[in-house]
Amino acid sequence: MSEQAYTSLASWWPVLSPPQDYDELAVLLMGVMQQGLTRPLKSFLELGSATGHLGSHVPEQIELVLNDIQPEMLEISRKICPGREHVCGDLRTLKLGRHFDAVLIHDVLMYLPTPQDIAAAIQTAKIHLAPGGVLLLVPDAVLETVQPGIAQGGGDAADGRSARFIEWHHEPDIHGAFRVDFSFLLREANGEVQQVHDVHHLQVHPYGLYEALLTQAGFELVDPGELAEVHGGLLILAKLTD
Numbered sequence: 001m002s003e004q005a006y007t008s009l010a011s012w013w014p015v016l017s018p019p020q021d022y023d024e025l026a027v028l029l030m031g032v033m034q035q036g037l038t039r040p041l042k043s044f045l046e047l048g049s050a051t052g053h054l055g056s057h058v059p060e061q062i063e064l065v066l067n068d069i070q071p072e073m074l075e076i077s078r079k080i081c082p083g084r085e086h087v088c089g090d091l092r093t094l095k096l097g098r099h100f101d102a103v104l105i106h107d108v109l110m111y112l113p114t115p116q117d118i119a120a121a122i123q124t125a126k127i128h129l130a131p132g133g134v135l136l137l138v139p140d141a142v143l144e145t146v147q148p149g150i151a152q153g154g155g156d157a158a159d160g161r162s163a164r165f166i167e168w169h170h171e172p173d174i175h176g177a178f179r180v181d182f183s184f185l186l187r188e189a190n191g192e193v194q195q196v197h198d199v200h201h202l203q204v205h206p207y208g209l210y211e212a213l214l215t216q217a218g219f220e221l222v223d224p225g226e227l228a229e230v231h232g233g234l235l236i237l238a239k240l241t242d
């Protein structure tokens with residue numbers, strides 16, 4: 001089966017990757033967005049926000065709108081980030097008709113297979129940014145640095161459920177397309193365990209593509225300084241110039 005992770009398994013994400021583990025990352029990413037702004041960060045839009053684990057650490061006084069393409073993910077996110085606005089839609093075509101200080105796209109870009117998709121995501125960010133606003137792209141990897149490998153994780157929730165997973169990233173082809181096999185072991189509170197094998201077809205893009213598309217769209221790259229990388233992902237910070 002393919003990509004059940006973000007549909008039928010949505011309710012397992014708070015167990016698989018507990019929201020409380022995202023506190024440092026959320027603070028770090030907000031700090032990086034702030035670095036590109038000449039005013040305080042008062043609002044941002046997170047595209048592809050999944051079950052809202054990052055968003056759960058954003059202080060109340062910062063306006064945050066959360067977006068995902070999968071309604072099942074947003075249903076869980078509404079419980080994790082109560083009171084926040086959630087918008088279901090494809091980040092390549094989303095149009096809210098509003099502006100934010102920043103737009104964040106974290107750990108989603110590998111789900112966009114073509115350069116046209118990346119350009120569309122950048123365009124979505126652009127139309128949602130106020131003048132001088134910043135876009136923070138965090139691709140998990142780029143073509144120049146991607147490596148095959150294995151990750152694992154999981155957790156035990158207060159409701160009695162437990163979950164463990166292995167994530168097996170295979171060697172990309174010369175164009176950067178690769179397959180990830182997820183194996184999930186999901187234990188219900190009553191002790192029943194199910195195993196799910198989920199296959200994701202992903203894509204990494206060259207760093208130069210991000211640079212070129214951001215410049216073409218009217219962004220200027222901002223050096224994130226010593227914070228160039230986070231959790232193996234790359235921080236690409238860009239400020240709207242026109």
Ligand SMILES: C[S@@+](CC[C@H](N)C(=O)[O-])C[C@H]1O[C@@H](n2cnc3c(N)ncnc32)[C@H](O)[C@@H]1O
Nearest residue numbers: 006048049050068069070090091106107108111
């Ligand atoms: C790995 S998760 C991202 C996690 C989240 N950004 C975080 O940092 O915790 C990928 C998410 O991107 C969403 N997604 C994939 N393609 C999308 C698209 N075209 N538009 C909006 N969301 C998308 C998936 O539904 C999934 O929830």
